[in-house]
Amino acid sequence: MARILLAILVLIPLWTANGAERFPPPEFKEGHQLPTTTTPPARDAVLAYADVAVLAAALGLAAWLVLRRRSRRAVFVLMVFSLLYFGFYRRGCICPIGAIQNVALAVFDSSYAIPITVLAFFLLPLVFALLFGRVFCSSVCPLGAAQDLVLFRPLKVPAWLAQALGLLPYVYLGLAVLLAAGGSSFIICQYDPFVPFFRMSGSIHMLILGAAFLVLGMFVGRAYCRFLCPYGALLNLASRLSRWRVTITPDECIKCRLCEEACPFDAIRKPTPAGVFGRAEGKALLAGLILLLPVLIAAAGWLGNMSGTAFARSNNTIRIAELVRQDAQRTHGDPVNEVVAFRKTGRPDAELFQEADSIRRSYMRGGWLFGGWVGLVIGLKLIGLSIRRTRTDYEAERGSCMACARCYAWCPQEHQRPKPAVEKQ
Amino acid sequence: MGEEQKKLGRRDVLRFGAGAGIVVAGGAYLAAARAGTGRAVWQIDPNKCIQCGNCKTECVLATSAVKCVHAFAMCGYCELCTGFFEPQPNSLNEGAENQLCPTGAIKRSFVEDPYYEYIIDEDLCDGCAKCVKGCSSFGNGSLFLQVRHNLCLNCNQCSIAAACPSRAFRRVPADHPYLLKRREPEG
Numbered sequence: 198m199a200r201i202l203l204a205i206l207v208l209i210p211l212w213t214a215n216g217a218e219r220f221p222p223p224e225f226k227e228g229h230q231l232p233t234t235t236t237p238p239a240r241d242a243v244l245a246y247a248d249v250a251v252l253a254a255a256l257g258l259a260a261w262l263v264l265r266r267r268s269r270r271a272v273f274v275l276m277v278f279s280l281l282y283f284g285f286y287r288r289g290c291i292c293p294i295g296a297i298q299n300v301a302l303a304v305f306d307s308s309y310a311i312p313i314t315v316l317a318f319f320l321l322p323l324v325f326a327l328l329f330g331r332v333f334c335s336s337v338c339p340l341g342a343a344q345d346l347v348l349f350r351p352l353k354v355p356a357w358l359a360q361a362l363g364l365l366p367y368v369y370l371g372l373a374v375l376l377a378a379g380g381s382s383f384i385i386c387q388y389d390p391f392v393p394f395f396r397m398s399g400s401i402h403m404l405i406l407g408a409a410f411l412v413l414g415m416f417v418g419r420a421y422c423r424f425l426c427p428y429g430a431l432l433n434l435a436s437r438l439s440r441w442r443v444t445i446t447p448d449e450c451i452k453c454r455l456c457e458e459a460c461p462f463d464a465i466r467k468p469t470p471a472g473v474f475g476r477a478e479g480k481a482l483l484a485g486l487i488l489l490l491p492v493l494i495a496a497a498g499w500l501g502n503m504s505g506t507a508f509a510r511s512n513n514t515i516r517i518a519e520l521v522r523q524d525a526q527r528t529h530g531d532p533v534n535e536v537v538a539f540r541k542t543g544r545p546d547a548e549l550f551q552e553a554d555s556i557r558r559s560y561m562r563g564g565w566l567f568g569g570w571v572g573l574v575i576g577l578k579l580i581g582l583s584i585r586r587t588r589t590d591y592e593a594e595r596g597s598c599m600a601c602a603r604c605y606a607w608c609p610q611e612h613q614r615p616k617p618a619v620e621k622q
Numbered sequence: 623m624g625e626e627q628k629k630l631g632r633r634d635v636l637r638f639g640a641g642a643g644i645v646v647a648g649g650a651y652l653a654a655a656r657a658g659t660g661r662a663v664w665q666i667d668p669n670k671c672i673q674c675g676n677c678k679t680e681c682v683l684a685t686s687a688v689k690c691v692h693a694f695a696m697c698g699y700c701e702l703c704t705g706f707f708e709p710q711p712n713s714l715n716e717g718a719e720n721q722l723c724p725t726g727a728i729k730r731s732f733v734e735d736p737y738y739e740y741i742i743d744e745d746l747c748d749g750c751a752k753c754v755k756g757c758s759s760f761g762n763g764s765l766f767l768q769v770r771h772n773l774c775l776n777c778n779q780c781s782i783a784a785a786c787p788s789r790a791f792r793r794v795p796a797d798h799p800y801l802l803k804r805r806e807p808e809g
Contacts, residue, residue, distance in 0.1 A: 218762045220698025222805075223737050231694040232741060237772035239663045239796045288775050295778040303656040309793075310658030320649045327641050383779035396775065398684045438641030513789060534674045538788030541672060 245314040248287060252321055255279055255337045260329040262336070262602070264441055267611070269602040276336040276345060284339030289392040291315050293322050293333065294340070294428040295385050297370070298377035305378035322428075326435035330442040334422060334432060335600035340391045341422050344414040345601065351418045351461030359463055360582065362424040363597075367574040370427035375567045379560055381511040385427060418461035422599065433596040443593045443600050446610045450590035457591070459604040464597040468588045479585060486580045494572035501568020505561035512560070518553035521546055662793035664780040665801050668766035670790035673751035673758070677767055680782040681749070687773035688749035688782065690727070690742050693803040696764035699737035705757030705765045706730055706740055722752050744770065764803065771799050 255275065262271045283292065291299075296319035303311035322333035334341050354362075373385045386392070390407040393399025399407075413420045422429050436442065445456050445465065456465060509515050517535045524536045532540070539549065593604065605611050666677070666688065677688035702714055706728050711720035716730055727746035733739050742765075749767060757765040783791030794801065 218696065218698070219760070220700055220762055222695060222697060222762070223699050225734060225737070227734055229733050229737075229739075232692075232739075234691055234693055234802060236800045236802070237770055239661075239771035239774075239799045240776065242661055242796060245661055290775060290778050292778075299778065300652060303652065310660075311652065311656055312661045313653065313657045313659050314661065316649070316652055316657050320645065320652075323645050324649075327638065327645060382784055386777065386779040387781070387784070393682070396682055399682055435641055435645070438637045440638045517787075517789075534672060534787035538670065538672045538674075538790075541788070542670070 245312070248291075249314050249317045249321070251282060252318060252337065255282075256321060256325045256332060259332040259336045259600075260325060263332055263443060263600045264329055267447065267602065267605045269606060272336045272600075272602045276342040279337045280339050280342035280346070282339075283337070284343065284391075284395045289339060289389065289395040290386075291318055292339070293318050294338075294426060295383065295389070297427060297431070298373055298383040298385055301374040301377040302380070306380060323431060323435050326432045327438060328440050329600075330436040330439045330595070331429075331432045331599050334429060335602065338422075339395065340389075340426070341419060341599070343391050343394070343411070344419045344421060347411050347414045348418050348461055349415045352416045354417060354463060356463075359423070360578070364574055364578055365424050366427050366430035366433075368571055369425055370430045371567045371570040371574075373427055375508060375560075375563050376511055379508070379512055379556065379563055381508075381513070390421060418463075419599065423462060423597070436598070437596045439595065442595060443598050443602075443604075445591055445593055445604045446608045447605075448610045448613075451610065452591065453609060454591075455609060456604050456607040459607040460593070460598075461603065462597065462599055462601070464594045464599070465604065466588055466592050466594050468590055469585070479583065482583050483580065486576070486583055490573070490576040490580070493576040494569045497572030497575070498565045498569035501564040501566070501571065502561055503564070504568075505564030506557060508564060508567075509557045509560035512556055514549070514556055515553045518549050521549060661796040663769070663771055663776050663796045663799045664774065664783060664791055665769050665794045665799060666767050667790045667792060667801050668768070668803050670788045671751075671754070671767055672788045672790075673755040673767075674787055675751055676785045676787070677782050678748050678750040680785040682775065682777060682781055683773065686749040686782075687770055687775070688767050689744045689747045689770050689773075690749065690751070690753055690765050691768045691802070692740065692742055693764045693766070693805075694739075695805045696762050696803060697740065698762050698764075699733060699739060700761065701736050701738055703730070703738065703740055703757070704760035705753040707756075722756055724748075724750060724752065728753060740765075766803050768800055768802070 255278070259272070259275055262268055262275060283289065291314070296315050299309075299311050299315050300319050302309050322337070325332050336342065369385075373383075376382055376384055388403075388406070390403065390410045393403045393407050410421055445459075452468060457467065459465065510519075517539055520533055520535045521539055524532050531537075678686050681687055702711075706722060707714065707720050708722050713720065718726065721728070725746045725748055727743045727748075729741045729743060731739050731741070751767055754765045754767055757763055780791055
């Protein structure tokens with residue numbers, strides 16, 4: 198025991214000598230009290246759970262307002278609340294759109310544990326979409342609300358353009374998952390056009406981008422939601438399977454055509470004229486497209502694999518390894534910050550290069566998956582376009598309807614009812 | 623409504639069931655295997671920081687949430703503090719021309735001969751790290767940068783972390799949100 202104590206006594210001065218203390222801290226004669234280093238705490242954990250509760254309540258309320266109350270005005274009020282709470286009060290963070298990346302990182306990087314509240318933010322709107330359609334988009338998402346509020350004179354986007362641009366969210370989703378899983382960056386958060394407004398600060402190019410989206414949003418209904426939002430892509434898929442959904446009319450459709458122009462997001466489909474399409478022709482096209490699908494997936498996957506190195510460049514480790522490699526050729530001047538920081542760690546160069554190579558290889562593999570995903574999305578889109586469904590009524594398209602409740606007021610059947618209709622199927 | 627009711631057949635139930643199955647299974651897997659109850663916040667590892675100045679410029683806030691903090695127990699209370707004074711100051715007093723800090727955020731006060739105390743006024747500090755560089759290059763390294771959580775918005779992707787050349791930013795548990803320097807070299 199005494200020996201251990203002696204060893205500790207000998208070692209203590211050695212420890213302090215090892216530190217960076219070039220000037221020994223003074224012993225004050227007059228007993229001066231050292232001030233303490235303050236550590237203001239982070240936001241209370243309870244508040245994060247409160248956010249989840251508010252999200253769940255808002256989703257439930259949105260579903261009720263859209264499907265049962267069928268009231269655009271009430272949806273509008275909830276939308277303003279969501280914009281104020283999730284947007285300006287919570288400053289847009291954490292949001293389900295960004296949470297995609299936390300989930301991707303958690304799946305691929307075992308050292309990252311996703312906080313349960315973030316997981317709840319990711320899952321809740323998906324569950325609600327499975328039950329009631331895109332009620333999150335309708336009045337809970339602050340990004341959607343910001344665009345919905347500025348929508349002033351909606352223009353029709355030509356169908357071919359809307360279909361083509363509609364592929365972008367899936368590509369963006371794939372890219373965001375690839376870069377988050379590879380530990381590079383969270384691009385959805387980095388290039389969120391509205392979050393600088395919620396924070397009332399941000400870099401100038403992001404503010405310009407946000408302003409551009411708002412100006413565009415005056416004429417093109419929810420451009421970000423329809424043509425970029427990666428979470429919208431997930432909700433689109435989920436709401437195609439939904440149990441309950443928006444129906445334009447509370448009763449029977451009388452095909453009065455009044456709702457044709459009601460949807461600013463081009464989500465209303467007209468009834469198909471009877472017996473006009475050639476079945477045999479359609480079948481041949483469909484068979485061709487189904488055969489083309491694996492070819493598309495393989496070709497796009499190969500392209501993705503080829504661009505794996507380009508994607509990998511966004512990874513910090515790879516960037517630092519590149520800079521360290523370049524630094525070997527430096528003949529004058531100072532090394533760049535990254536090299537200075539790396540030298541400070543004292544790690545051998547070879548170890549860094551090895552790590553970079555292994556990350557690059559996983560990006561090549563990820564490139565296959567990303568490319569394959571893009572090929573799959575394009576192929577399925579083509580197949581979807583070539584399948585013709587018969588519709589007898591005016592319908593809101595399951596995937597792209599954002600449950601804004603605008604179309605209800607256009608339906609004469611709606612006005613005949615003394616009380617809000619109950620929509621059950 | 624009659625039309626809609628007809629449509630909800632076995633196929634619709636199957637589709638909904640498949641979707642619900644995927645979301646529930648995926649959610650359960652993530653919650654069980656990948657989720658933690660603790661929240662995380664961003665913090666700077668002061669031992670990795672190289673005082674490049676990005677903390678001042680890259681934060682999404684107009685004035686950075688990163689501030690200089692002082693581990694007083696490590697401080698040498700030097701009269702010529704290399705974190706406070708310009709290199710080769712005209713004289714060792716609080717004149718603005720002698721100070722390293724561009725915003726005058728460090729308050730220097732006499733304690734007893736020959737010791738002076740240096741306290742950061744965080745309202746003025748903008749996290750430029752000039753004093754940190756001075757202190758860690760020639761002094762004890764008792765000044766260092768920390769994310770102040772009363773100011774930090776805790777963005778999902780910290781934009782300073784994305785621009786940090788030394789990868790000194792990392793997510794830390796929200797109940798231990800600081801990586802303070804200590805007297806012991808283990809820090």
